Amino acid sequence: MLAGELYEVGLAVCSHVWPSNSKLTVCRGGGSNTTEWNHESQGPKMAKRFILQALKQILFNVPDFNELLSVAYLPNQSMAFHSDDEQGVQGFIAGLLLGSDATMDFCCKGDVKNCPTLLTVTLSHGDILVMDGDTIQQKFLHRVELFGYRFAATARFIAK
Numbered sequence: 001m002l003a004g005e006l007y008e009v010g011l012a013v014c015s016h017v018w019p020s021n022s023k024l025t026v027c028r029g030g031g032s033n034t035t036e037w038n039h040e041s042q043g044p045k046m047a048k049r050f051i052l053q054a055l056k057q058i059l060f061n062v063p064d065f066n067e068l069l070s071v072a073y074l075p076n077q078s079m080a081f082h083s084d085d086e087q088g089v090q091g092f093i094a095g096l097l098l099g100s101d102a103t104m105d106f107c108c109k110g111d112v113k114n115c116p117t118l119l120t121v122t123l124s125h126g127d128i129l130v131m132d133g134d135t136i137q138q139k140f141l142h143r144v145e146l147f148g149y150r151f152a153a154t155a156r157f158i159a160k
């Protein structure tokens with residue numbers, strides 16, 4: 001499920017993009033880190049299918065995601081405060097979470113040291129976390145802290 005190089009927040013990452021002939025602006029996982037969807041193994045495809053099946057039971061207008069961002073964490077790792085607002089990333093983002101429990105903290109953009117945590121969400125094995133709306137990424141940062149081995153498969157739609 002995972003390949004790739006170190007990236008901005010110090011984790012290995014790869015980005016799975018489909019269809020293979022699309023010319024997408026892919027953010028962190030782009031370029032040599034990106035596996036064309038047609039060449040991708042079953043894992044990311046299953047993750048996308050699972051997320052879509054689950055969300056379509058309860059939500060309208062779920063996008064047909066065209067990127068799957070996979071992250072594997074070792075027990076001593078975390079993901080630092082960031083927002084998913086790279087060029088082209090659309091506001092509806094859904095992550096399938098596997099493995100150990102984790103917490104996701106949200107705070108306002110600005111000086112992280114002086115910004116209190118506004119919301120902490122506990123994420124458990126099998127949960128799907130949805131962030132819906134550009135405002136979440138424009139105004140807030142999120143980070144992930146965990147307690148053991150963990151994977152996140154984040155489905156996003158990248159506009160051309």
Ligand SMILES: O=C(O)CCC(=O)C(=O)O
Pocket residue numbers: 069071079084095097123142144151152154
């Ligand atoms: O690990 C997670 O649950 C979320 C990862 C994340 O925020 C990201 O890949 O942008």
Ligand SMILES: [Fe+2]
Pocket residue numbers: 082083084142
């Ligand atoms: Fe994120």
